[in-house]
Amino acid sequence: MSEFARRVSAEFLGSLLLAALVVGSGIAAQQLSPSDVGLQLLQNALATALGLFAIILIFAPVSGAHFNPVVSLVDAALGHRAWRDVAAYVPAQILGCISGAVVANLMFGLPAASISATERLTAPHLLAEVVATAGLVLVIFALVRSGRGHLAPAAVGAYIGAAYFFTSSTSFANPAITIGRMFSDTFAGIAPSAAPGYIAAQLAGGLLGFALVRLFYPSAGQGVRAAQAKAPDPAAALP
Template structure:
Protein backbone atom coordinates (compact mmCIF):
# COMPACT_ATOMS: atom_id res chain seq x y z
CA UNK A 1 0.00 0.00 0.00
CA UNK A 2 2.76 2.48 0.90
CA UNK A 3 4.48 1.88 -2.43
CA UNK A 4 1.22 2.40 -4.36
CA UNK A 5 0.34 5.59 -2.51
CA UNK A 6 3.87 6.89 -3.00
CA UNK A 7 3.55 6.21 -6.72
CA UNK A 8 0.32 8.20 -6.84
CA UNK A 9 1.89 11.08 -4.95
CA UNK A 10 5.00 11.25 -7.11
CA UNK A 11 3.10 10.68 -10.34
CA UNK A 12 0.62 13.43 -9.47
CA UNK A 13 3.49 15.78 -8.60
CA UNK A 14 5.17 15.11 -11.94
CA UNK A 15 1.87 15.56 -13.77
CA UNK A 16 1.30 18.95 -12.13
CA UNK A 17 4.89 19.97 -12.85
CA UNK A 18 4.35 18.94 -16.47
CA UNK A 19 1.09 20.85 -16.91
CA UNK A 20 2.04 23.97 -14.96
CA UNK A 21 5.67 24.01 -16.11
CA UNK A 22 4.79 23.71 -19.79
CA UNK A 23 2.21 26.44 -19.27
CA UNK A 24 4.84 28.76 -17.81
CA UNK A 25 7.27 27.92 -20.62
CA UNK A 26 4.57 28.58 -23.23
CA UNK A 27 3.69 31.90 -21.64
CA UNK A 28 7.32 33.01 -21.79
CA UNK A 29 8.09 31.63 -25.24
CA UNK A 30 4.98 33.08 -26.88
CA UNK A 31 3.93 36.02 -24.70
CA UNK A 32 1.67 37.64 -27.28
CA UNK A 33 -0.06 34.58 -28.77
CA UNK A 34 -2.55 32.79 -26.52
CA UNK A 35 -3.37 30.20 -29.16
CA UNK A 36 0.26 29.21 -29.50
CA UNK A 37 0.61 29.10 -25.71
CA UNK A 38 -2.29 26.64 -25.54
CA UNK A 39 -0.82 24.54 -28.34
CA UNK A 40 2.55 24.32 -26.59
CA UNK A 41 0.91 23.46 -23.27
CA UNK A 42 -1.30 20.82 -24.87
CA UNK A 43 1.53 19.30 -26.90
CA UNK A 44 3.76 18.87 -23.85
CA UNK A 45 0.92 17.36 -21.83
CA UNK A 46 -0.11 14.96 -24.60
CA UNK A 47 3.47 13.70 -24.87
CA UNK A 48 4.34 13.58 -21.18
CA UNK A 49 1.16 12.09 -19.72
CA UNK A 50 1.48 8.69 -21.48
CA UNK A 51 5.05 8.41 -20.20
CA UNK A 52 3.91 8.97 -16.59
CA UNK A 53 1.15 6.37 -17.02
CA UNK A 54 3.65 3.85 -18.37
CA UNK A 55 6.03 4.48 -15.45
CA UNK A 56 3.52 4.32 -12.60
CA UNK A 57 0.76 2.16 -14.08
CA UNK A 58 2.26 -1.17 -12.94
CA UNK A 59 2.56 0.18 -9.38
CA UNK A 60 -0.67 2.05 -8.66
CA UNK A 61 -2.69 2.09 -11.85
CA UNK A 62 -1.42 5.62 -12.55
CA UNK A 63 -4.67 7.38 -11.75
CA UNK A 64 -3.26 10.78 -10.66
CA UNK A 65 -6.92 11.81 -10.55
CA UNK A 66 -9.54 11.43 -7.80
CA UNK A 67 -12.43 10.89 -10.21
CA UNK A 68 -10.59 8.05 -11.95
CA UNK A 69 -9.95 6.44 -8.56
CA UNK A 70 -13.59 6.86 -7.55
CA UNK A 71 -14.87 5.27 -10.76
CA UNK A 72 -12.27 2.51 -10.48
CA UNK A 73 -13.66 1.56 -7.07
CA UNK A 74 -17.28 2.03 -8.15
CA UNK A 75 -16.57 -0.41 -10.99
CA UNK A 76 -15.18 -2.97 -8.55
CA UNK A 77 -11.68 -2.78 -10.02
CA UNK A 78 -9.98 -1.37 -6.92
CA UNK A 79 -10.78 -1.35 -3.21
CA UNK A 80 -12.32 1.72 -1.61
CA UNK A 81 -9.48 1.53 0.92
CA UNK A 82 -7.01 2.21 -1.89
CA UNK A 83 -9.07 5.11 -3.19
CA UNK A 84 -9.33 6.66 0.26
CA UNK A 85 -5.53 6.62 0.45
CA UNK A 86 -4.97 7.67 -3.16
CA UNK A 87 -7.04 10.86 -3.18
CA UNK A 88 -5.10 12.78 -0.49
CA UNK A 89 -1.83 11.68 -2.14
CA UNK A 90 -3.05 12.92 -5.52
CA UNK A 91 -4.03 16.31 -4.12
CA UNK A 92 -0.83 16.80 -2.15
CA UNK A 93 1.21 15.62 -5.14
CA UNK A 94 -0.44 18.12 -7.48
CA UNK A 95 0.14 20.99 -5.06
CA UNK A 96 3.80 20.04 -4.69
CA UNK A 97 4.16 19.66 -8.44
CA UNK A 98 2.77 23.12 -9.08
CA UNK A 99 5.18 24.54 -6.52
CA UNK A 100 8.04 22.68 -8.18
CA UNK A 101 7.11 24.11 -11.57
CA UNK A 102 7.07 27.62 -10.13
CA UNK A 103 10.53 27.14 -8.66
CA UNK A 104 11.96 25.64 -11.85
CA UNK A 105 11.10 28.84 -13.68
CA UNK A 106 12.42 31.16 -10.98
CA UNK A 107 9.04 32.15 -9.55
CA UNK A 108 8.03 32.03 -5.87
CA UNK A 109 7.08 28.52 -4.80
CA UNK A 110 3.50 29.65 -4.19
CA UNK A 111 1.64 32.33 -6.09
CA UNK A 112 -2.13 32.09 -5.83
CA UNK A 113 -3.72 32.27 -9.25
CA UNK A 114 -5.92 35.22 -10.20
CA UNK A 115 -7.27 33.65 -13.41
CA UNK A 116 -11.06 33.43 -13.16
CA UNK A 117 -12.26 30.64 -15.42
CA UNK A 118 -15.74 29.64 -14.26
CA UNK A 119 -18.62 30.44 -16.60
CA UNK A 120 -21.63 28.30 -17.56
CA UNK A 121 -19.77 27.32 -20.74
CA UNK A 122 -16.69 26.27 -18.78
CA UNK A 123 -18.84 24.29 -16.34
CA UNK A 124 -20.45 22.38 -19.23
CA UNK A 125 -17.07 21.88 -20.88
CA UNK A 126 -15.61 20.31 -17.73
CA UNK A 127 -18.53 17.89 -17.53
CA UNK A 128 -17.91 16.86 -21.14
CA UNK A 129 -14.13 16.66 -20.72
CA UNK A 130 -14.32 14.50 -17.61
CA UNK A 131 -17.04 12.21 -18.94
CA UNK A 132 -14.94 11.67 -22.06
CA UNK A 133 -11.84 10.85 -20.03
CA UNK A 134 -13.76 8.26 -18.00
CA UNK A 135 -15.12 6.74 -21.21
CA UNK A 136 -11.65 6.44 -22.73
CA UNK A 137 -10.12 4.78 -19.68
CA UNK A 138 -12.90 2.39 -18.67
CA UNK A 139 -14.16 1.37 -22.11
CA UNK A 140 -10.61 0.28 -22.92
CA UNK A 141 -10.43 -1.58 -19.60
CA UNK A 142 -13.78 -3.32 -20.11
CA UNK A 143 -12.93 -4.39 -23.65
CA UNK A 144 -9.53 -5.87 -22.90
CA UNK A 145 -7.51 -3.06 -24.47
CA UNK A 146 -6.02 -1.45 -21.37
CA UNK A 147 -2.59 -1.57 -23.01
CA UNK A 148 -3.77 1.29 -25.24
CA UNK A 149 -4.68 3.53 -22.30
CA UNK A 150 -1.45 5.59 -22.07
CA UNK A 151 -1.53 6.67 -25.70
CA UNK A 152 -5.30 7.09 -25.77
CA UNK A 153 -5.42 9.23 -22.63
CA UNK A 154 -2.58 11.44 -23.86
CA UNK A 155 -4.27 11.90 -27.24
CA UNK A 156 -7.65 12.62 -25.68
CA UNK A 157 -6.35 15.19 -23.20
CA UNK A 158 -4.24 16.87 -25.88
CA UNK A 159 -7.30 17.19 -28.12
CA UNK A 160 -9.57 18.24 -25.27
CA UNK A 161 -7.35 21.25 -24.55
CA UNK A 162 -8.82 22.61 -27.79
CA UNK A 163 -12.30 21.17 -28.19
CA UNK A 164 -13.43 22.22 -24.70
CA UNK A 165 -13.66 25.87 -23.65
CA UNK A 166 -12.26 24.98 -20.21
CA UNK A 167 -9.03 23.48 -21.65
CA UNK A 168 -10.00 20.16 -20.07
CA UNK A 169 -8.71 20.13 -16.49
CA UNK A 170 -10.82 16.95 -15.94
CA UNK A 171 -9.09 16.31 -12.61
CA UNK A 172 -9.97 17.72 -9.16
CA UNK A 173 -6.42 17.23 -7.84
CA UNK A 174 -4.76 19.13 -10.69
CA UNK A 175 -7.45 21.81 -10.36
CA UNK A 176 -6.42 22.31 -6.73
CA UNK A 177 -2.74 22.25 -7.65
CA UNK A 178 -3.19 24.89 -10.35
CA UNK A 179 -4.52 27.34 -7.77
CA UNK A 180 -0.96 27.65 -6.45
CA UNK A 181 0.52 29.08 -9.66
CA UNK A 182 -0.50 32.51 -10.96
CA UNK A 183 0.59 31.61 -14.49
CA UNK A 184 -0.94 30.50 -17.79
CA UNK A 185 -2.17 27.18 -16.38
CA UNK A 186 -3.51 28.61 -13.12
CA UNK A 187 -7.06 28.85 -11.86
CA UNK A 188 -8.36 31.27 -9.25
CA UNK A 189 -9.53 29.67 -5.98
CA UNK A 190 -13.00 31.09 -6.56
CA UNK A 191 -13.32 29.15 -9.83
CA UNK A 192 -11.97 25.84 -8.54
CA UNK A 193 -15.06 24.58 -6.64
CA UNK A 194 -17.23 24.95 -9.75
CA UNK A 195 -14.68 23.09 -11.85
CA UNK A 196 -14.49 20.29 -9.29
CA UNK A 197 -18.29 20.01 -9.12
CA UNK A 198 -18.42 19.75 -12.91
CA UNK A 199 -15.70 17.08 -12.87
CA UNK A 200 -17.62 14.99 -10.35
CA UNK A 201 -20.78 15.26 -12.45
CA UNK A 202 -18.81 14.35 -15.56
CA UNK A 203 -17.28 11.34 -13.82
CA UNK A 204 -20.71 10.08 -12.76
CA UNK A 205 -22.03 10.59 -16.29
CA UNK A 206 -19.03 8.83 -17.80
CA UNK A 207 -19.44 5.91 -15.40
CA UNK A 208 -23.13 5.55 -16.35
CA UNK A 209 -22.29 5.67 -20.05
CA UNK A 210 -19.63 2.99 -19.68
CA UNK A 211 -22.11 0.73 -17.85
CA UNK A 212 -24.81 1.42 -20.45
CA UNK A 213 -22.68 0.68 -23.51
CA UNK A 214 -20.62 -2.10 -21.93
CA UNK A 215 -22.68 -3.69 -19.14
CA UNK A 216 -20.36 -6.70 -19.13
CA UNK A 217 -16.64 -7.02 -19.70
CA UNK A 218 -15.98 -7.84 -23.37
CA UNK A 219 -12.83 -9.23 -24.91
CA UNK A 220 -12.26 -8.45 -28.61
CA UNK A 221 -12.40 -11.54 -30.81
CA UNK A 222 -10.35 -10.01 -33.58
Protein backbone atom coordinates in the same frame (compact mmCIF):
# COMPACT_ATOMS: atom_id res chain seq x y z
CA MET B 1 7.99 -0.55 1.73
CA SER B 2 4.66 -2.40 1.61
CA GLU B 3 2.78 -2.88 -1.66
CA PHE B 4 0.05 -0.52 -0.45
CA ALA B 5 2.55 2.21 0.46
CA ARG B 6 4.23 1.74 -2.92
CA ARG B 7 0.94 2.30 -4.73
CA VAL B 8 0.12 5.43 -2.75
CA SER B 9 3.64 6.79 -3.26
CA ALA B 10 3.30 6.21 -7.00
CA GLU B 11 0.08 8.21 -7.06
CA PHE B 12 1.75 11.05 -5.16
CA LEU B 13 4.82 11.21 -7.38
CA GLY B 14 2.85 10.71 -10.58
CA SER B 15 0.48 13.52 -9.60
CA LEU B 16 3.45 15.74 -8.75
CA LEU B 17 4.97 15.12 -12.17
CA LEU B 18 1.61 15.72 -13.87
CA ALA B 19 1.16 19.10 -12.18
CA ALA B 20 4.78 20.06 -12.85
CA LEU B 21 4.23 19.11 -16.48
CA VAL B 22 0.99 21.09 -16.90
CA VAL B 23 2.05 24.17 -14.96
CA GLY B 24 5.68 24.13 -16.09
CA SER B 25 4.82 23.86 -19.78
CA GLY B 26 2.26 26.63 -19.30
CA ILE B 27 4.90 28.92 -17.80
CA ALA B 28 7.37 28.05 -20.56
CA ALA B 29 4.75 28.72 -23.24
CA GLN B 30 3.91 32.07 -21.66
CA GLN B 31 7.58 33.06 -21.70
CA LEU B 32 8.35 31.72 -25.19
CA SER B 33 5.27 33.17 -26.91
CA PRO B 34 4.17 36.13 -24.79
CA SER B 35 1.99 37.70 -27.48
CA ASP B 36 0.31 34.62 -28.96
CA VAL B 37 -2.23 32.88 -26.70
CA GLY B 38 -3.09 30.31 -29.34
CA LEU B 39 0.53 29.23 -29.63
CA GLN B 40 0.83 29.15 -25.84
CA LEU B 41 -2.12 26.77 -25.67
CA LEU B 42 -0.67 24.57 -28.41
CA GLN B 43 2.68 24.33 -26.60
CA ASN B 44 0.97 23.59 -23.28
CA ALA B 45 -1.29 20.95 -24.85
CA LEU B 46 1.48 19.20 -26.78
CA ALA B 47 3.80 19.00 -23.77
CA THR B 48 0.97 17.72 -21.57
CA ALA B 49 -0.16 15.06 -24.05
CA LEU B 50 3.34 13.69 -24.58
CA GLY B 51 4.37 13.90 -20.94
CA LEU B 52 1.17 12.27 -19.69
CA PHE B 53 1.80 9.33 -22.02
CA ALA B 54 5.23 8.81 -20.43
CA ILE B 55 4.06 9.26 -16.84
CA ILE B 56 1.27 6.71 -17.26
CA LEU B 57 3.73 4.21 -18.73
CA ILE B 58 5.96 4.64 -15.66
CA PHE B 59 3.35 4.25 -12.94
CA ALA B 60 0.53 2.15 -14.43
CA PRO B 61 2.09 -1.18 -13.36
CA VAL B 62 2.44 0.12 -9.79
CA SER B 63 -0.75 2.00 -8.93
CA GLY B 64 -2.83 2.07 -12.08
CA ALA B 65 -1.60 5.62 -12.81
CA HIS B 66 -4.82 7.42 -11.88
CA PHE B 67 -3.46 10.82 -10.75
CA ASN B 68 -7.11 11.87 -10.62
CA PRO B 69 -9.72 11.40 -7.85
CA VAL B 70 -12.51 10.93 -10.38
CA VAL B 71 -10.68 8.05 -12.06
CA SER B 72 -10.02 6.43 -8.66
CA LEU B 73 -13.67 6.77 -7.63
CA VAL B 74 -14.95 5.25 -10.88
CA ASP B 75 -12.35 2.48 -10.69
CA ALA B 76 -13.67 1.48 -7.27
CA ALA B 77 -17.32 1.90 -8.25
CA LEU B 78 -16.76 -0.51 -11.15
CA GLY B 79 -15.21 -3.02 -8.76
CA HIS B 80 -11.66 -2.82 -10.13
CA ARG B 81 -10.09 -1.39 -6.97
CA ALA B 82 -10.66 -1.47 -3.20
CA TRP B 83 -12.19 1.62 -1.59
CA ARG B 84 -9.29 1.50 0.89
CA ASP B 85 -7.01 2.42 -1.99
CA VAL B 86 -9.24 5.32 -3.03
CA ALA B 87 -9.24 6.72 0.52
CA ALA B 88 -5.43 6.89 0.35
CA TYR B 89 -5.09 7.76 -3.34
CA VAL B 90 -7.18 10.95 -3.26
CA PRO B 91 -5.15 12.83 -0.60
CA ALA B 92 -1.93 11.65 -2.26
CA GLN B 93 -3.13 12.95 -5.62
CA ILE B 94 -4.11 16.34 -4.18
CA LEU B 95 -0.86 16.77 -2.26
CA GLY B 96 1.09 15.61 -5.29
CA CYS B 97 -0.55 18.16 -7.58
CA ILE B 98 0.03 21.01 -5.11
CA SER B 99 3.67 19.94 -4.77
CA GLY B 100 4.04 19.73 -8.53
CA ALA B 101 2.77 23.28 -8.99
CA VAL B 102 5.29 24.47 -6.40
CA VAL B 103 8.11 22.62 -8.18
CA ALA B 104 7.10 24.15 -11.52
CA ASN B 105 7.06 27.64 -10.04
CA LEU B 106 10.53 27.15 -8.54
CA MET B 107 11.98 25.71 -11.76
CA PHE B 108 11.16 28.98 -13.52
CA GLY B 109 12.43 31.23 -10.74
CA LEU B 110 8.97 32.23 -9.50
CA PRO B 111 7.73 32.31 -5.89
CA ALA B 112 7.11 28.79 -4.62
CA ALA B 113 3.38 29.45 -4.39
CA SER B 114 1.30 32.28 -5.80
CA ILE B 115 -2.49 32.18 -5.74
CA SER B 116 -3.89 32.36 -9.25
CA ALA B 117 -6.10 35.29 -10.23
CA THR B 118 -7.35 33.67 -13.46
CA GLU B 119 -11.15 33.55 -13.32
CA ARG B 120 -12.59 30.72 -15.39
CA LEU B 121 -16.05 30.21 -13.90
CA THR B 122 -18.73 30.47 -16.60
CA ALA B 123 -21.59 28.18 -17.58
CA PRO B 124 -19.85 27.09 -20.83
CA HIS B 125 -16.69 26.29 -18.88
CA LEU B 126 -18.62 24.14 -16.41
CA LEU B 127 -20.35 22.27 -19.25
CA ALA B 128 -16.95 21.77 -20.85
CA GLU B 129 -15.62 20.21 -17.65
CA VAL B 130 -18.56 17.79 -17.51
CA VAL B 131 -17.91 16.76 -21.12
CA ALA B 132 -14.13 16.57 -20.71
CA THR B 133 -14.29 14.44 -17.57
CA ALA B 134 -17.00 12.11 -18.87
CA GLY B 135 -14.98 11.58 -22.04
CA LEU B 136 -11.81 10.86 -20.08
CA VAL B 137 -13.58 8.26 -17.93
CA LEU B 138 -15.10 6.65 -21.02
CA VAL B 139 -11.75 6.49 -22.82
CA ILE B 140 -10.00 4.86 -19.86
CA PHE B 141 -12.58 2.30 -18.84
CA ALA B 142 -13.74 1.38 -22.33
CA LEU B 143 -10.19 0.24 -22.92
CA VAL B 144 -9.79 -1.43 -19.52
CA ARG B 145 -13.09 -3.33 -19.70
CA SER B 146 -12.52 -4.49 -23.27
CA GLY B 147 -9.07 -5.91 -22.63
CA ARG B 148 -7.19 -3.08 -24.33
CA GLY B 149 -5.77 -1.41 -21.23
CA HIS B 150 -2.28 -1.41 -22.75
CA LEU B 151 -3.49 1.31 -25.12
CA ALA B 152 -4.54 3.65 -22.30
CA PRO B 153 -1.31 5.68 -22.04
CA ALA B 154 -1.45 6.74 -25.68
CA ALA B 155 -5.22 7.14 -25.72
CA VAL B 156 -5.35 9.27 -22.57
CA GLY B 157 -2.50 11.48 -23.77
CA ALA B 158 -4.19 11.93 -27.15
CA TYR B 159 -7.59 12.66 -25.61
CA ILE B 160 -6.27 15.25 -23.15
CA GLY B 161 -4.20 16.92 -25.87
CA ALA B 162 -7.28 17.17 -28.09
CA ALA B 163 -9.53 18.28 -25.24
CA TYR B 164 -7.32 21.32 -24.64
CA PHE B 165 -8.80 22.60 -27.90
CA PHE B 166 -12.30 21.18 -28.23
CA THR B 167 -13.40 22.30 -24.73
CA SER B 168 -13.72 25.94 -23.71
CA SER B 169 -12.20 25.17 -20.29
CA THR B 170 -9.05 23.57 -21.82
CA SER B 171 -10.00 20.33 -20.07
CA PHE B 172 -8.85 20.26 -16.47
CA ALA B 173 -10.98 17.08 -15.98
CA ASN B 174 -9.31 16.39 -12.63
CA PRO B 175 -10.13 17.76 -9.16
CA ALA B 176 -6.56 17.25 -7.89
CA ILE B 177 -4.95 19.17 -10.75
CA THR B 178 -7.60 21.86 -10.35
CA ILE B 179 -6.54 22.34 -6.73
CA GLY B 180 -2.86 22.25 -7.66
CA ARG B 181 -3.27 24.88 -10.38
CA MET B 182 -4.65 27.35 -7.83
CA PHE B 183 -1.10 27.70 -6.49
CA SER B 184 0.44 29.16 -9.65
CA ASP B 185 -0.59 32.60 -10.89
CA THR B 186 0.52 31.78 -14.42
CA PHE B 187 -0.93 30.65 -17.76
CA ALA B 188 -2.18 27.33 -16.35
CA GLY B 189 -3.60 28.72 -13.10
CA ILE B 190 -7.18 28.92 -11.87
CA ALA B 191 -8.57 31.28 -9.24
CA PRO B 192 -9.70 29.63 -5.98
CA SER B 193 -13.16 31.13 -6.49
CA ALA B 194 -13.58 29.10 -9.68
CA ALA B 195 -12.16 25.82 -8.40
CA PRO B 196 -15.23 24.53 -6.47
CA GLY B 197 -17.44 24.92 -9.54
CA TYR B 198 -14.90 23.09 -11.68
CA ILE B 199 -14.61 20.27 -9.17
CA ALA B 200 -18.40 19.90 -8.96
CA ALA B 201 -18.60 19.76 -12.76
CA GLN B 202 -15.81 17.17 -12.86
CA LEU B 203 -17.60 14.96 -10.33
CA ALA B 204 -20.78 15.25 -12.40
CA GLY B 205 -18.79 14.34 -15.49
CA GLY B 206 -17.33 11.35 -13.66
CA LEU B 207 -20.82 10.16 -12.79
CA LEU B 208 -21.92 10.56 -16.41
CA GLY B 209 -18.84 8.72 -17.60
CA PHE B 210 -19.52 5.91 -15.12
CA ALA B 211 -23.07 5.57 -16.48
CA LEU B 212 -21.80 5.44 -20.07
CA VAL B 213 -19.22 2.80 -19.21
CA ARG B 214 -21.89 0.67 -17.53
CA LEU B 215 -24.14 1.13 -20.58
CA PHE B 216 -21.61 0.13 -23.22
CA TYR B 217 -19.43 -2.21 -21.16
CA PRO B 218 -21.72 -3.67 -18.46
CA SER B 219 -19.14 -6.27 -17.47
CA ALA B 220 -15.38 -6.56 -17.72
CA GLY B 221 -14.36 -8.29 -20.92
CA GLN B 222 -17.65 -7.37 -22.61
CA GLY B 223 -15.98 -5.91 -25.67
CA VAL B 224 -13.59 -8.84 -25.95
CA ARG B 225 -16.39 -11.39 -25.87
CA ALA B 226 -18.42 -9.42 -28.41
CA ALA B 227 -15.45 -9.26 -30.80
CA GLN B 228 -14.83 -12.98 -30.38
CA ALA B 229 -18.48 -13.75 -31.07
CA LYS B 230 -18.41 -11.77 -34.33
CA ALA B 231 -15.07 -13.18 -35.51
CA PRO B 232 -15.28 -15.97 -38.08
CA ASP B 233 -14.42 -19.42 -36.82
CA PRO B 234 -11.29 -20.60 -38.68
CA ALA B 235 -12.39 -24.19 -38.19
CA ALA B 236 -15.56 -23.52 -40.16
CA ALA B 237 -13.54 -23.33 -43.37
CA LEU B 238 -12.03 -26.76 -42.85
CA PRO B 239 -13.49 -29.69 -44.80
